[in-house]
Amino acid sequence: MRKVRIAVLVSGGGTNLQTLIDAAEKGDINGEIAAVISDNENAYALERARKHGIKAIYINRKQLAERLIIELQRLDIELVVLAGFLSILDRELVKAYEGRIINIHPSLIPSFCGKGFYGERVHKAALEYGVKVSGATVHFVDEGTDSGPIIFQEAVPVYFEDTSETLAARVLQVEHRLLPAAVGLFCEGRLRIEGRKVKILKEEV
Ligand code: GAR
Numbered sequence: 001m002r003k004v005r006i007a008v009l010v011s012g013g014g015t016n017l018q019t020l021i022d023a024a025e026k027g028d029i030n031g032e033i034a035a036v037i038s039d040n041e042n043a044y045a046l047e048r049a050r051k052h053g054i055k056a057i058y059i060n061r062k063q064l065a066e067r068l069i070i071e072l073q074r075l076d077i078e079l080v081v082l083a084g085f086l087s088i089l090d091r092e093l094v095k096a097y098e099g100r101i102i103n104i105h106p107s108l109i110p111s112f113c114g115k116g117f118y119g120e121r122v123h124k125a126a127l128e129y130g131v132k133v134s135g136a137t138v139h140f141v142d143e144g145t146d147s148g149p150i151i152f153q154e155a156v157p158v159y160f161e162d163t164s165e166t167l168a169a170r171v172l173q174v175e176h177r178l179l180p181a182a183v184g185l186f187c188e189g190r191l192r193i194e195g196r197k198v199k200i201l202k203e204e205v
Pocket of ligand 1: 011012014015016083084086105106117118119122172175
């Protein structure tokens with residue numbers, strides 16, 4: 001089976017990116033990370049890409065709407081993964097890659113998501129609210145913010161003593177399992193979107 005060409009979009013440290021790089025190198029997913037693209041020149045994620053011989057591209061936020069789609073098409077990208085990418089994607093790009101963009105979010109959507117909820121802010125909001133569970137969600141991207149069909153969700157407990165750092169670390173452990181698993185299924189053609197739901201197709205034997 002031909003490998004799916006993946007671009008991973010990042011803004012920060014890139015621990016989720018690292019799990020994808022590792023899964024691709026081990027052959028756990030039938031995909032190849034063809035490029036890592038960041039809207040932050042100093043993102044450590046770009047360094048992670050370079051260390052593994054993966055093309056690392058920085059695009060200034062102001063030029064994102066114009067340049068991102070050009071780069072993706074130039075590189076024949078078939079799947080776009082948002083792994084801690086903090087810019088909102090242009091409508092045109094979302095349309096062009098409908099059903100082919102996957103995002104990871106550090107809460108149980110539809111809680112603590114949407115505009116302004118990213119990174120540490122998500123965990124702060126969950127702690128302020130006093131929820132007893134939080135978690136991670138992997139979903140397809142549609143034209144809204146964090147509103148597309150859900151592929152995987154998994155909960156983690158929230159403890160009275162938690163800080164946004166301790167909660168983030170607990171959620172990240174889950175993210176690191178769910179994201180490569182979802183990308184792996186996509187690369188095998190086993191994710192089918194039916195309305196708001198995602199059906200996981202059985203493995204072909
Ligand atoms: C992750 O927790 C990811 O879920 C979150 O940013 C972090 C990136 O960490 N994404 C969002 O909040 C998107 N709304 P990483 O750079 O170590 O993968």
